[in-house]
Amino acid sequence: MDFKEVTFEQLEELDLSPELDAVFITKEHLVEASEPKYTEVYNKAEVPFFYIESSKSHVPFTIEELSYDEVQDLSTDMYATGYYGKDDQYWGYGLYNNVMNETNIKAVYSRIFTTIESLHNDGGM
Numbered sequence: 001m002d003f004k005e006v007t008f009e010q011l012e013e014l015d016l017s018p019e020l021d022a023v024f025i026t027k028e029h030l031v032e033a034s035e036p037k038y039t040e041v042y043n044k045a046e047v048p049f050f051y052i053e054s055s056k057s058h059v060p061f062t063i064e065e066l067s068y069d070e071v072q073d074l075s076t077d078m079y080a081t082g083y084y085g086k087d088d089q090y091w092g093y094g095l096y097n098n099v100m101n102e103t104n105i106k107a108v109y110s111r112i113f114t115t116i117e118s119l120h121n122d123g124g125m
Contacts (some may be wrong), residue, residue: 008032011041020047022082022116025061027053034060034068043085048119050082050112058083058090079108082115091115 006023023045025033030051042049042061051058055073058081060066075081075092079100082091093111095104 008038011038018046021120022048022050022112024050024052030054030060031068034066036064039064042083046086048082048084048089048116050080052080054078054081057081057092079105080112082112084119 003024004020006020008029011023030053033051039062042058049058049061051061054060054068055076055078056068056071057074057078059074060068060071062083062085077094077098078092079095080093082089082093084090093108096107097104
């Protein structure tokens with residue numbers, strides 16, 4: 001698995017490389033990621049987005065009128081939420097026994113990678 005950093009400017013320009021299989025948005029970028037100018041990107045992109053450590057599901061990212069701070073916690077038991085706007089699919093990934101440790105976090109990423117792979121295999125991407 002290779003990772004490549006993507007800037008918000010690239011997101012805004014809908015300049016997502018065709019080589020990308022998914023986009024991960026980490027906890028420290030969730031507030032910025034919920035800005036209305038990115039809503040269309042999440043809803044129309046050809047790749048799924050995964051919001052890491054978002055307790056608010058995909059809602060503040062996919063509904064233009066809502067910011068991250070305005071949305072109540074919706075999924076406090078989820079470590080990550082995935083959203084694929086093209087097919088209007090979303091997923092939640094919790095930690096085993098709700099315990100945050102390296103083993104459980106790796107297990108979440110493993111399940112996310114399985115989701116991405118299944119999208120490829122199902123012809124969704």
